[in-house]
Amino acid sequence: MTEKGLVLVVEDERSIADLVRLYLQRDGFGCHIEHDGLAGIAAAQRLRPVACILDISLPGIDGTEICRRLRAAGDWTPVIFLTARDDEVDRIVGLELGADDYVTKPFSPRELVARLKAVLRRSGTTTEPDRSRALGGVHLDPSTRVVTVDGTPVVLTATEFDLLSHLMTRPGRVFSREELLSAVWGYASHAGTRTVDVHVAQVRGKLGEAGTIIRTVRGVGYAAG
Structure with a gap:
């Protein structure tokens, strides 16, 4: 079932990528995985996913550079960063690039999916009154x-x-x-x-x-x- 749309996951640790795929598919998302940054940016441009989950540290180009290139091209697909580094500099840099959220390893796959759904709700139609x-x-x-x-x-x-x-x-x-x-x-x-x-x-x-x-x-x- 992929009725919720395709999510691009760019993660070089295959065990983590497979675990994320499992939980996304359980929740009705499609999932396309790439393991290096250059393949990741190409997939983002080719597949037009509903969201991207990007590891910070990747072979080729890192996750922040993927996000930077997407934003520079006017692509505001929601982005969630994954990283093993929990220092404030990484967090601020990630958000300044236009990322929507930031998850530090080790993480709960259920929480990651919950955050993804929250980001998609924010990027989709709103249920609040249409008052300007x-x-x-x-x-x-x-x-x-x-x-x-x-x-x-x-x-x-x-x-x-x-x-x-x-x-x-x-x-x-x-x-x-x-x-x-x-x-x-x-x-x-x-x-x-x-x-x-x-x-x-x-x-x-x-x-x-x-x-x-x-x-x-x-x-x-x-x-x-």
């Missing part, structure tokens, strides 16, 4: 998932869009990092709050001067407006 939101020159349309600043479109990842949308839903309301992790990522107990800080910085950067609509409330979290 506007604040400080930023216009957000949940029905089309389009953000503009003074009429100019801004490209956000699915996660960045949902973070901005959540903040703009209740202007002035201060959300803690833990609340944002739970509402946007859906697995607060498994993610570090630094993830929120990195995504907020990315959204602000993409909004340019209008990024000041997102306020930092020291010791608490963030608010829009």
